[in-house]
Amino acid sequence: MTLIVIQVVYVPAREGALDVTLPVGIALFLLGCLCGFLAGLLGIGGGAVAIPGLTLLGMSDLGARGVSMVVMLPGALSGTVTNYRRGLVRVGPALLVGCTAVCAVPFGAWCARLLSPRVDALLFGAWFAVLLVRSIIVARKVPRTGFEPATFRSGGERSIH
Numbered sequence: 001m002t003l004i005v006i007q008v009v010y011v012p013a014r015e016g017a018l019d020v021t022l023p024v025g026i027a028l029f030l031l032g033c034l035c036g037f038l039a040g041l042l043g044i045g046g047g048a049v050a051i052p053g054l055t056l057l058g059m060s061d062l063g064a065r066g067v068s069m070v071v072m073l074p075g076a077l078s079g080t081v082t083n084y085r086r087g088l089v090r091v092g093p094a095l096l097v098g099c100t101a102v103c104a105v106p107f108g109a110w111c112a113r114l115l116s117p118r119v120d121a122l123l124f125g126a127w128f129a130v131l132l133v134r135s136i137i138v139a140r141k142v143p144r145t146g147f148e149p150a151t152f153r154s155g156g157e158r159s160i161h
Contacts (some may be wrong), residue, residue, distance in 0.1 A: 014117055016060035027057055032071070039075040046071060048128065061117050065109075 018024065031053040035046030047068040054064035083089050112120060 006105075012037065014060055016058050016063065017055055018059040018063070025058055027053075031057075035071060035074055039079060042064070046075060048131075051124070061120060065112065069105075116121060 010061055020028070031050060034053075035050050038049060039046050047065075050071055051061070051064045051070040054063055054067055059067070080089060115123070
């Protein structure tokens with residue numbers, strides 16, 4: 001919810017440089033820890049946290065997106081290896097979605113340059129709102145029988161007992 005409010009209230013600048021001083025370096029370190037933790041916990045790329053965090057530190061919105069793309073690579077590789085070892089990676093769908101996404105990124109980056117920072121921030125906030133509503137709907141569907149850990153079937157499919 002906080003990320004949605006930040007995107008609606010705070011409008012990042014198109015121009016903006018990030019001078020890495022000691023306090024900013026510490027903030028970047030903590031931001032990296034948070035992104036990595038959430039990537040492992042929730043399976044997200046970290047951009048949902050990195051982009052608002054970097055813009056609040058003074059980086060331009062487009063610069064923050066560029067950094068976020070680079071930051072996702074090590075986490076994605078580490079998560080892929082971990083999940084592959086657990087039998088959770090479906091190579092066919094992963095390749096199809098991944099290759100399509102790689103081809104679509106240049107078009108998305110081109111479109112981002114056309115939008116004003118305000119419209120861009122509002123779209124980003126709207127996306128967070130959609131994810132929040134989806135998460136609430138999914139959480140309501142989970143049975144309220146208490147904590148039951150997820151287990152993995154032999155085929156690598158996840159199930160909750």
